[in-house]
Amino acid sequence: MSISSKWMNCLRTACLVSAVSLVFAGCQSQATAPSEDKTVQDNKSTEAASGTVTSKLKLADALTPMGTSNGVYYEIFVRSFYDTNGDGIGDLNGVTAKLDYLQELGVKHLWLMPINPSPSYHGYDVTDYYGINPDYGTMDDFKHLLAEAHKRDIKIVMDFVVNHTSSEHPWFKESMKGKDNPKRDWYMWAEDLKLDPAIRGAWGQQAWHERDGKHYLGVFWEGMPDLHIDNAEVRAEIKKAAQFWLKLGVDGFRLDAAKHVYEDFYNTSQNPDVVQNNQKWWQEFRQAVQEVNPEAYLVGEVWDSPAVIGPFLKDGLHSAFNFDMAKRMISMVQDEKDSDIGSMMSRIYTFYSKQSDGKFVDAPFLTNHDQNRVMSELQGNVNHAKMAASVLLTLPGNPFIYYGEEIGMLGLKPDERLREPMKWTADEKSAGMTTWEPASSNKTVTPIEQQMKDPSSLWNHYKKLIAYRNSDKVLQQGGIQSYKTNISEVAGYYRATKEDARLVLHNLSGKEQQIQLSADTAAVLETLVFSSVDGAALKDGACTLPPYSTIVLAP
Numbered sequence: 091m092s093i094s095s096k097w098m099n100c101l102r103t104a105c106l107v108s109a110v111s112l113v114f115a116g117c118q119s120q121a122t123a124p125s126e127d128k129t130v131q132d133n134k135s136t137e138a139a140s141g142t143v144t145s146k147l148k149l150a151d152a153l154t155p156m157g158t159s160n161g162v163y164y165e166i167f168v169r170s171f172y173d174t175n176g177d178g179i180g181d182l183n184g185v186t187a188k189l190d191y192l193q194e195l196g197v198k199h200l201w202l203m204p205i206n207p208s209p210s211y212h213g214y215d216v217t218d219y220y221g222i223n224p225d226y227g228t229m230d231d232f233k234h235l236l237a238e239a240h241k242r243d244i245k246i247v248m249d250f251v252v253n254h255t256s257s258e259h260p261w262f263k264e265s266m267k268g269k270d271n272p273k274r275d276w277y278m279w280a281e282d283l284k285l286d287p288a289i290r291g292a293w294g295q296q297a298w299h300e301r302d303g304k305h306y307l308g309v310f311w312e313g314m315p316d317l318h319i320d321n322a323e324v325r326a327e328i329k330k331a332a333q334f335w336l337k338l339g340v341d342g343f344r345l346d347a348a349k350h351v352y353e354d355f356y357n358t359s360q361n362p363d364v365v366q367n368n369q370k371w372w373q374e375f376r377q378a379v380q381e382v383n384p385e386a387y388l389v390g391e392v393w394d395s396p397a398v399i400g401p402f403l404k405d406g407l408h409s410a411f412n413f414d415m416a417k418r419m420i421s422m423v424q425d426e427k428d429s430d431i432g433s434m435m436s437r438i439y440t441f442y443s444k445q446s447d448g449k450f451v452d453a454p455f456l457t458n459h460d461q462n463r464v465m466s467e468l469q470g471n472v473n474h475a476k477m478a479a480s481v482l483l484t485l486p487g488n489p490f491i492y493y494g495e496e497i498g499m500l501g502l503k504p505d506e507r508l509r510e511p512m513k514w515t516a517d518e519k520s521a522g523m524t525t526w527e528p529a530s531s532n533k534t535v536t537p538i539e540q541q542m543k544d545p546s547s548l549w550n551h552y553k554k555l556i557a558y559r560n561s562d563k564v565l566q567q568g569g570i571q572s573y574k575t576n577i578s579e580v581a582g583y584y585r586a587t588k589e590d591a592r593l594v595l596h597n598l599s600g601k602e603q604q605i606q607l608s609a610d611t612a613a614v615l616e617t618l619v620f621s622s623v624d625g626a627a628l629k630d631g632a633c634t635l636p637p638y639s640t641i642v643l644a645p
């Protein structure tokens with residue numbers, strides 16, 4: 091969902107959600123989550139065999155069971171990406187035209203923001219779950235995109251927006267006609283359901299909207315009426331629509347507003363039965379998805395703390411975006427001070443692992459289409475942007491990149507400014523450039539064309555990090571464990587599978603740093619296998635880290 095009230099929602103959650111999230115929010119390794127239990131870590135199958143580097147380094151935290159990661163994801167706002175028919179609006183053929191570009195960057199999956207017909211520019215209010223937005227092309231264009239992507243081993247996940255429809259959806263137009271209409275109960279009408287329309291939404295907003303003296307639910311705004319998910323016909327219809335796209339060859343869904351499906355009113359949103367209803371719905375949805383494609387991937391937007399996200403990961407979502415980590419990564423690179431991400435992550439993962447029976451896959455990212463772009467948050471500091479990318483791309487799970495992030499595109503709210511035309515070339519009028527809105531935030535940004543030719547560009551930094559990640563199984567599949575140096579400008583963490591381990595070190599500062607590894611680490615991790623810049627060195631456990639650099643050590 092693209093509504094700014096979500097920020098309020100986050101604030102509210104920060105206040106309401108109990109001790110569990112407060113523990114996660116903290117970074118001190120002394121804290122223990124009340125819900126944490128030892129079964130996951132005590133499980134024998136998680137232990138490294140004796141004699142492996144992982145056992146020598148005592149990396150039990152990194153062995154928390156989790157699902158398989160499958161490469162870097164890239165979020166595309168089709169309208170702003172690439173235009174092939176000269177109308178200034180990005181289109182599906184434009185995504186197809188840029189698959190080679192995406193392959194060169196090293197991404198393995200695309201997340202397409204909504205491509206269904208919609209009256210809005212962003213598409214998060216759908217009027218037809220089986221159609222393609224005519225601005226973006228035709229169903230044949232989409233099939234062509236799928237085929238061309240799959241040829242390149244690139245998978246496509248599409249945004250699936252089913253908490254609500256557009257108020258212009260034919261279903262809602264029927265529902266408005268009155269109590270006797272067969273579609274009446276597809277939406278929530280307060281008077282029919284004997285609910286009080288004065289009750290505010292979960293973040294204190296007006297949730298019910300008046301129409302002909304009756305009130306329907308629309309938790310985001312009146313143009314987005316919430317579907318009544320307890321209605322069996324609605325559930326069946328949503329599952330049918332998902333199966334339709336899977337049968338076409340779509341590889342999964344990004345599930346918008348996943349925590350808002352069940353009633354999120356001010357007085358009920360944290361009730362255990364509401365939490366459970368949401369959980370059960372996504373489990374039911376996943377079963378329907380897996381009937382068509384057992385490999386399909388579901389990543390959900392649950393804009394909340396890990397304590398709230400956890401239950402969604404049990405046989406429902408494979409992944410949920412890690413909003414807390416996004417904030418922490420950005421502040422860490424901005425402050426140039428280690429904030430022990432490894433410790434925070436391994437504590438969250440212990441909780442997720444237990445919730446998901448060891449199957450969750452984390453989905454880290456820096457910013458998305460609902461947030462100020464990371465380069466704007468970093469005030470245009472390219473070194474900080476490089477470090478943010480280095481952290482993101484060396485974490486466990488499936489990292490997500492937002493289009494344009496790889497060249498440092500800028501954008502501060504309102505939302506339209508976060509979703510400006512992709513800057514392929516300096517000439518805004520050249521072929522392919524989208525012009526549906528002015529690229530007013532990005533006048534000074536160096537275009538892709540130029541950055542690709544410059545070895546020291548942010549683009550080449552992304553490419554280098556992604557290529558290394560793709561080449562290293564431990565970086566892709568390993569868990570994470572805290573590693574602290576005695577220099578606060580250097581952040582580090584171990585990454586490990588049962589058999590193998592890495593140490594990732596980031597020099598967050600503009601000064602060269604020298605680190606002496608502890609004797610046991612130095613004895614095991616003897617090889618400098620990756621360095622983001624020239625000039626790094628490792629000798630007898632002494633590491634030299636050039637300014638703003640990332641290195642990876644291996645046995």
Ligand SMILES: [Ca+2]
Nearest residue numbers: 173175179181
């Ligand atoms: Ca076009």
Ligand SMILES: [Ca+2]
Nearest residue numbers: 316350351352
């Ligand atoms: Ca809802």
